[in-house]
Amino acid sequence: MNKRIPHLDLDENLVREARKLAKDVTDDVQRFIDVKSTTSVERTVVRLYGIDGIDAEDVPLPNVIVDDVKNGGGLDRGVAYWIANGCIAKSMMPQELAEAVGRREFSLMDLPPQNEGLVAEKIDEMTKSAIEHITEIRETRDRMLEELGDPPQPYLYVIVATGNIYEDVVQARAAVKEGADIVAVIRSTAQSLLDYVPYGATTEGYGGTYATQENFKIMRAALDEVQQEVGRYVRLTNYASGLCMPEITAMGALEGLDFLLNDSMYGILFRNINMIRTFVDQYTSRLISAYSHITINTGEDNYIKTSDPIDRAHTVTTSQLINEQFALKSYMKPEYMGIGHAFEIDPDVTNGLLYEIAHAMLTRELFPQATPKYMPPTRHMTGNIFKGYAMNSLYNLVSIMTGQSIQLLGMLTEAIHTPFLQDRYLAISNAKYVFNNAKDIGNEIVFKSDGFIQKRANEVLENAVKLLEHVKAVGLISAIEEGTFGDISRKRDEGKGGDGVFTKGEDYYNPILEAIIEELRGESV
Amino acid sequence: MNKRIPHLDLDENLVREARKLAKDVTDDVQRFIDVKSTTSVERTVVRLYGIDGIDAEDVPLPNVIVDDVKNGGGLDRGVAYWIANGCIAKSMMPQELAEAVGRREFSLMDLPPQNEGLVAEKIDEMTKSAIEHITEIRETRDRMLEELGDPPQPYLYVIVATGNIYEDVVQARAAVKEGADIVAVIRSTAQSLLDYVPYGATTEGYGGTYATQENFKIMRAALDEVQQEVGRYVRLTNYASGLCMPEITAMGALEGLDFLLNDSMYGILFRNINMIRTFVDQYTSRLISAYSHITINTGEDNYIKTSDPIDRAHTVTTSQLINEQFALKSYMKPEYMGIGHAFEIDPDVTNGLLYEIAHAMLTRELFPQATPKYMPPTRHMTGNIFKGYAMNSLYNLVSIMTGQSIQLLGMLTEAIHTPFLQDRYLAISNAKYVFNNAKDIGNEIVFKSDGFIQKRANEVLENAVKLLEHVKAVGLISAIEEGTFGDISRKRDEGKGGDGVFTKGEDYYNPILEAIIEELRGESV
């Protein structure tokens, strides 16, 4: 990437210091993570072994299996062993085995331990085939992207959120034809707190459509079709963060998703999910993402929806650096890091646009190799759709000026409803207009040295360093307890899903993750 | 004015050369102007002597008087003499005299010549009182402006155009309360080709309201009232250019108008008015404007409504320089020159915004002491009011970035109808948002030296110099015949109102203009 103009004269030492501090902070948390697993991580393993479907009570078989093992007290060994043991004991394929357990024919825990060698062989075989499967999907995607061509940045990113996957398809197709590069299917409001992933195609949701494997498949197929018509690769996005973070990532890997919302702290802060649960889950989730070339989107934009975007700008930077370090721990390449930030300053602030430019530019320059995800004005959008459209125009201008990568398009009806077909069209045409009409503005203007923008960016960075020093001193968990991010305080032992966390036993074995880590580590050397 | 950032590195020699050429071009035309007068110039004198009203056939008395003198063959002496002579002969005040002539009781030309000394005294007396009157009005305005305070630039300028002056008042009041700094009452489509000024308050017009002295008075009174409520001075604008250019200016001077649309070539090009008529009329019109501190607004924006805004950008610059020189010939101070330009590039042009910035910046820097009038997108506005609103947002941004003075607010319904109440509100709130949110952006960014914007501005200036060289060589009149401006060609002997032009006789006397020139000349030394 060549050095863009305008640029900030960031203090390089400060940048290095910030990264070092963020690394220290996450190293500390990683020590917890390494010794824990969760029910969701285990269900991820089950899914990657090809087990899918539901039992008579609509409970997903991955839950059935993990609960079965958990209830039998065997989870600290990891679910992989039990599945392999069961397959051999019953001479069944994993899916058959799961269905039988789903019919309550037997418990995996009641089956006698099989020959260790055979079980190990079975595990290897299942793991190899699982890895081959997701590798093939990844390669198909990479090839398609190459063949159809990667559209120019900033990518135009729109959401669909009807609640009905088939209606979503209609709207996604329309959006792509109008120029959308990325389609995100927003999840139903209730889903992130479900400790299972719903099954099958769904046609009812509130404020979004359930993330299910079948829904992923339906939308991906629709986009694959329309992307041929429009002759450019169209990316599909869904949401990982929540109680099923790694499972959803596995589903994404299986269905060829391109982007997943995946933040190391979002679930804690905004969904009151247990801290350890989230930290452990995000690690597995990101390993799979890194492996499958799924770009993660972090959620710092949310902080400045509940706290002040100017006063708390450095918390965004701090969190970005933490998210980056957690991603690096999962061997993720920077290009797959969709570092989040947002244009949320009150439009009535004098010179608010200069702050926005400074903040956006800071994200761009701190993460030069990343693929920043820039979020539109939301909290100060009102029923005045015209004003909102003007705000979105300036938002688009800041993006093209500062060289952002992923442009989550602002909707003029943000304060009113999830997007109508026409709202999405208007959003796309606004962005296309501004991006084209101001195409090279980023190479044309220079920020006055020692001007407001330069100073402001450095100030935010300094404040972030100060905050990171504090976080390092007290530890990330205490910092969250103090309400550092988004003005929200969460306690270490509270939060949903804490009961799904367990300490790995001595004989814990997660062959899939080990295989993934091994490959990624290989690549990264 | 302190040097703003961003600025263009304009070639100072080229700037000097351009001004010199424009001076030469206008010197040439001024030689014609100096030996001619027009019926409209004479009616202006009549009006300033306080004659107003209409005859039984609704013909304005200024026309009655001038026609009377013209028919009697005395116009080459100037109308002033005949009025003074008549007043003495009949022992009447000018208004009584005009009414009597209006009733066809006698012709001024049939009255016997009176004692020369008495007539000269009468002329001096009438002239002195006329000048005192408009001086007092000017001073009242200047004082009001000082007391109430001049709002920050760019001024928010809106139009009202209902056709009914009372309805216009309702809408102007609303606009001022929402934040408008300048209200322009658009004239009815038919008026600029009328060779008289309609009389009295009018309630019917098409695409605008007739410019009449009573309408001026009604609107000025309404604004004087509302400006007290809002606590800032509100400027009133109307249109001079047309067949009655100097008369309307006189009315403006009498009624305390602040701005008049007044271009040295608009009538020729866009209304097919005779060239000499326009050149002569604009001179008188500008002398009165200069005297009365009425800011003129030139009409270069119109050129790029009919010709290409990129290819023909230099014709805008050329015309601006010509307008400036004509204004200087009327002893006008730069601050009263509202040099016109416009944001008219097709929104689909890649990097169109960079061109717009370059062009706007060029106007700003070529006329550092002037009060440039920036016109909004119009020709590429469509029925897509949302797109239009986005275009207006960028237009506002360019204005605040490049430091414009008068912002004619773009209407989202430009392609549909003259503004609705709500359209004006939306326009004002768009401008307020952008101007405040990006307040100091002009001091924050620098255009890359040797970048596109710098190069483009210099290129336009170079082309303007080349064009001026050509215009100087062939003469302005031939240049207009060639279709230099707005891709419109007009022939020297054609066009409306040519019959109103006459060569001043040896004993021609225009005491009012002489008095004005004397005072202005005194000031300018």
Place this chain on the structure above:
Amino acid sequence: MNVKKVDLSRIKPYGDQMDDGAVQLSFTLPVSNGPRAREAARQLVNSMGFSEVQIVFSEDLSDDFTFFIVYGKTEKFVDYNSIKAIGVESPKMNMEQVDEYISTNIGHPIIVVGATIGTDAHTVGLDSILNMKGFHGDSGLERYRMFEVYNLGSQIAPTELAKKVREVNANVVLVSQVVTQRNIHIKHLTELVDVLEAEGLRDRVLLIAGGPRITHELAVELGYDAGFGAGTMPSDVASYIASEVAKKLL
């Protein structure tokens, strides 16, 4: 003055003159663009009682939909004289006045329980009413001397809320609903009323709903005592609570 004055017995939209009836509309029809689609749009708008319908813009949204922007003149009008403001009616007091009023007329602090119920996780609106910090400089109920506030936060099940009401012996229940897609808020709000009734708590509390799409009318229709919409100030709510609780005591 030579200009038409408003006739309050039949007010109509004002574009650029009184009673011109000018209205702007936009919508999408599920047909592809063209003269036929435009004619359909025109007929649709005509059928709403518009004349002089102008389709000023039409654009394909993919192949199956067309977006229209339309101006027309409505023939409808409203008798403004007969309109009563539907909204919460209560004397408007500031924080000191409310505290004073409660001290005098009620004599003890009012106990308030607040929550965002169901699947709704939007807390900013409710927090603006309850938290110290308040909204646009108007302090929230927590800062009032005479309110005792329990803010349960988001995604609270109706039964959980009912439990808390009983536990703290609440006088007032404040519920927020922000997500309204497919009328989920109606479902949630109805559920809560049902639970409170089933548990015999409904009559013991003043029950208030709020959110950007909540109107007083809707709230009353759903069995609430009042509803507060976009832009509500904490002191509006405080004034209402104070005067209503005082009334209840009478």
Place this chain on the structure above:
Amino acid sequence: MNVKKVDLSRIKPYGDQMDDGAVQLSFTLPVSNGPRAREAARQLVNSMGFSEVQIVFSEDLSDDFTFFIVYGKTEKFVDYNSIKAIGVESPKMNMEQVDEYISTNIGHPIIVVGATIGTDAHTVGLDSILNMKGFHGDSGLERYRMFEVYNLGSQIAPTELAKKVREVNANVVLVSQVVTQRNIHIKHLTELVDVLEAEGLRDRVLLIAGGPRITHELAVELGYDAGFGAGTMPSDVASYIASEVAKKLL
């Protein structure tokens, strides 16, 4: 697929699902802002046949007016099957085809007189149709071999136009009207028809009107043979003229 398909016999606006009827409106009422004004706006929109009316924005425009932005769900629908495209009907030909067609079927060039009449000074639209340069790459009638074009320019009085028609023995008259405020275009267009009729010229010419707010329907209603609106291409007009003049000759 589990998604409602369009029913062409009753199409309705589509917001985010088939037949939800979602429409956006905006307008100004001549009353000051407040709950009563909002209620008036709601009732007005209700009276147009909308349900679930949401006043999403209201703002004072000075003291006497309020601007509203509203969303609602219309109950109206249109039978798309019964809609015939109202528009000029003629085979669509390009320049070469038109010239060829005229040579073959008419045998001599068609004489066209164009003008913007009355007080209207907008020439860009008419020039786009007549001038060589044309419109968006489609050449104007002057470039056609088989058209002889007289473009009189703007602000032409009907009598002047009639004179020219007689003088050059025109086959076709093209008039442009862009300013439509207070229906001035209708006045101008009617005047022209009257003059042409009075002078016995109406039946001798093909009379065509054009402009951004002109529809074929309106033109026919005013006594014109055809009307062309926004976005018209010169070749559309040329094709129509060629085929109509040929018909007249039969």
